[in-house]
Amino acid sequence: MSTPFYVSPQQAMADRAEFARKGIARGRSVVVLQYADGIVFVAENMSRALHKVSEIYDRIAFAAVGKYNEFENLRIAGVRYADLRGYSYDRADVNARGLANVYAQALGNIFSSVGEKPYEVELIVAEVGAGPEDDQIYRLPHDGSVVDEHGTVAIGGNADQISSFLEERHREGMSLAEALKLAVESLARDNNGSDRTITPEQLEVAVLDRTRPQQRKFKRVLGRQLARLLDGTAAVGAGSSDEADEDEDAAEGSEASGASGTEEE
Amino acid sequence: MAVNPDGTGRLPAAFLTPGSSSFLEFLAEHQPELVPGRLNVAPVKGAVEAPHGTTIVAATFPGGVVLAGDRRATMGNVIAQRDIEKVFPADEYSAVGIAGTAGLAVEMVKLFQLELEHYEKIEGSVLSLEGKANRLSTMIRGNLGMAMQGLAVVPLFAGYDLDREKGRIFSYDITGGRSEEYGFASTGSGSVFARGAMKKLYRDDLTQQQAITLVVQALYDAADDDSATGGPDLARKIFPIVTVLTEEGFNKLSEDEVSEVARAVHARRLEHPNGPMAPVL
Numbered sequence: 328m329s330t331p332f333y334v335s336p337q338q339a340m341a342d343r344a345e346f347a348r349k350g351i352a353r354g355r356s357v358v359v360l361q362y363a364d365g366i367v368f369v370a371e372n373m374s375r376a377l378h379k380v381s382e383i384y385d386r387i388a389f390a391a392v393g394k395y396n397e398f399e400n401l402r403i404a405g406v407r408y409a410d411l412r413g414y415s416y417d418r419a420d421v422n423a424r425g426l427a428n429v430y431a432q433a434l435g436n437i438f439s440s441v442g443e444k445p446y447e448v449e450l451i452v453a454e455v456g457a458g459p460e461d462d463q464i465y466r467l468p469h470d471g472s473v474v475d476e477h478g479t480v481a482i483g484g485n486a487d488q489i490s491s492f493l494e495e496r497h498r499e500g501m502s503l504a505e506a507l508k509l510a511v512e513s514l515a516r517d518n519n520g521s522d523r524t525i526t527p528e529q530l531e532v533a534v535l536d537r538t539r540p541q542q543r544k545f546k547r548v549l550g551r552q553l554a555r556l557l558d559g560t561a562a563v564g565a566g567s568s569d570e571a572d573e574d575e576d577a578a579e580g581s582e583a584s585g586a587s588g589t590e591e592e
Numbered sequence: 593m594a595v596n597p598d599g600t601g602r603l604p605a606a607f608l609t610p611g612s613s614s615f616l617e618f619l620a621e622h623q624p625e626l627v628p629g630r631l632n633v634a635p636v637k638g639a640v641e642a643p644h645g646t647t648i649v650a651a652t653f654p655g656g657v658v659l660a661g662d663r664r665a666t667m668g669n670v671i672a673q674r675d676i677e678k679v680f681p682a683d684e685y686s687a688v689g690i691a692g693t694a695g696l697a698v699e700m701v702k703l704f705q706l707e708l709e710h711y712e713k714i715e716g717s718v719l720s721l722e723g724k725a726n727r728l729s730t731m732i733r734g735n736l737g738m739a740m741q742g743l744a745v746v747p748l749f750a751g752y753d754l755d756r757e758k759g760r761i762f763s764y765d766i767t768g769g770r771s772e773e774y775g776f777a778s779t780g781s782g783s784v785f786a787r788g789a790m791k792k793l794y795r796d797d798l799t800q801q802q803a804i805t806l807v808v809q810a811l812y813d814a815a816d817d818d819s820a821t822g823g824p825d826l827a828r829k830i831f832p833i834v835t836v837l838t839e840e841g842f843n844k845l846s847e848d849e850v851s852e853v854a855r856a857v858h859a860r861r862l863e864h865p866n867g868p869m870a871p872v873l
Contacts, residue, residue, distance in 0.1 A: 376716070378716065381713070381716075382713055383713070400608055400610070401608075403607075403610075403714055404603055404607040404608050406710065406713045406714055407607050407615075407618055407710075408603065408607060410615055410706055410709070410710050410713075411618075411619070411622070411623070413706075414615075414619075414626070414702070414703070414706055415623075415626060429603050432603065433603045433608070543709075
């Protein structure tokens with residue numbers, strides 16, 4: 328007769344956390360930064376069809392790293408939650424805090440139920456407010472905890488390193504072009520400190536833009552507009568933020584006239 | 593709380609179950625009591641008194657389509673509301689105008705907008721214009737039980753078709769039957785008169801501005817002969833809602849823009865009360 332091995336609860340949880348963390352660390356990172364007019368999401372993602380960053384509701388977006396099927400499942404649940412809530416109450420009653428709570432519950436339950444494999448995902452739920460001080464960014468690690476973040480946040484493979492890099496350089500009131508460039512710089516840093524080059528084709532970029540006249544503030548930054556924002560390194564030095572703003576306005580204008588009014592392609 | 597009835601903030605299993613990208617189907621499965629038209633109303637004798645919205649008109653022009661509606665809601669012989677809005681954006685490239693029971697219709701539009709947005713978010717792509725028109729058909733059919741009791745909703749759907757690069761109009765009957773209309777269309781109690789007016793004025797080479805004037809003229813004629821349709825109310829400054837759908841997307845004309853057109857039409861009608869005259873032959 329064999330008796331089952333005794334595994335202490337601490338050990339069991341540590342093993343599960345280790346398992347989830349390893350899964351998450353395999354993927355590329357996603358960074359989220361506040362800028363003057365909103366929140367920008369930047370992910371390294373070769374795929375045009377499988378998104379890491381998506382719209383949830385009028386002012387709320389979602390970013391994730393880890394296993395695609397798992398975070399896609401959570402994303403759809405979030406869209407359903409937000410749409411149902413907005414339909415039964417009002418559009419104004421859907422907020423990021425509520426959504427983050429729901430995600431935390433879902434992730435926490437899965438993480439601590441012994442029968443289930445823990446989700447290998449880490450999420451960000453962000454809501455753009457009327458001004459930068461009203462922006463909300465929540466980071467949700469695999470175990471169901473919620474971290475309220477400000478300024479910048481990174482999730483995924485190199486998260487710790489990227490976070491500290493971003494924190495040093497990020498400041499309030501950056502233009503979109505500046506924030507975007509900083510984000511790409513942070514993603515391009517390798518484990519050993521050397522830089523890779525990341526082309527616009529490898530990036531998935533989206534913004535929650537509080538200045539957008541439409542009710543839905545989420546917009547993907549694609550193609551020419553993205554290239555233009557990443558270009559012009561010379562223009563965006565210290566103190567020439569006026570020029571950067573102009574650059575951004577021009578990009579916005581051409582977007583509008585390009586009739587790409589729909590959120591997603 | 594509707595979303596998490598147990599109050600724990602947890603996601604019900606239905607949220608995490610893979611399913612269709614239709615919000616309506618999700619709602620019907622998860623919270624059927626929220627689906628309008630599913631209510632079990634005991635049959636009543638005679639007409640049910642509820643505010644009714646009246647006339648909606650639409651006309652295409654090269655490059656787009658105009659959809660407009662008057663502002664009156666009636667309940668029997670009483671004007672229930674003078675400034676009701678009956679034309680709504682459905683999404684970036686389409687709009688829907690509603691005639692029929694106002695309460696149900698506004699709810700249906702809300703659900704229709706959400707249906708399109710939900711699909712767009714889940715799928716990451718936009719439905720074709722035909723697809724949108726068919727979804728609306730299904731929703732009207734879902735209301736058939738109510739329609740049989742006199743609470744019908746009969747919308748007019750117009751949109752800019754990005755694939756075919758032109759404006760298109762779809763009209764419906766109470767059973768959800770859908771038909772594409774070419775040139776112009778109208779629905780609601782004043783629709784007969786509006787259609788008559790448009791028949792005489794419509795040409796297929798109208799400019800956008802002419803198309804706008806055309807629908808305002810048609811609504812004026814509808815209000816002239818149908819007591820349930822409201823004409824431009826110069827005293828209260830209540831003018832029709834006019835929306836334009838083009839390659840650039842949905843655009844609702846500002847009150848000033850519509851007022852200018854409506855005042856011009858009105859000024860001409862002071863001289864010719866029957867409006868512009870078409871040649872006899």
